[in-house]
Amino acid sequence: MKAKKTAAKRRTIAKAPRDANAKPILLSGGNPQIAKGYGDAPVQAYIAAMPGWKSALGRRLDTLIERTVPGVSKAVKWNSPFYGVEGQGWFLSLHVFTKYVKVAFFRGSSLRPMPPGESKQKEVRYLDIREDPPLDEDQFVAWVKQASRLPGEKM
Secondary structure (H helix, E strand, O other): OHHHHHHHHHHHHHHOOOOOOOOOOEOHHHOEOOOOEEOHHHHHHHHHHOOOHHHHHHHHHHHHHHHHOOOOEEEEEOOEEEEEEOOOEEEEEEEEOOOOEEEEEOOHHHOOOOOOEOOOOOOOEEEEEOOOOOOOHHHHHHHHHHHHOOOOEOO
């Protein structure tokens, strides 16, 4: 009986409305907790909630992706922004960690040159972006352009 009451209490807490002026909740490593949603608004909420220098980086990455892939689809899923092409699927996502922002290219093993970070998943490659050195924007844009033309993860 106690387990049922505890579970009911958790559901009640989870459904409690948040104060619109409250600071966003940051999860482990500073990753913003943003409700799942599709479109630009939840992605912008995520970017605004990224702590410190990472928010400016998030805005820059978002701008570069939009310029490179006009009409890009966006969503926040699993507390991470996703970018994709309608009819092709998601091609990359972002995730905040304590000292860097991780960009996951879902078909990264097909990109040339391949992004440097390996994954346990055969096709996924990562780019970890730290405050220093600065982002190589030309290389990032080249990867985004290539990735957006490949079949992506299911939308």
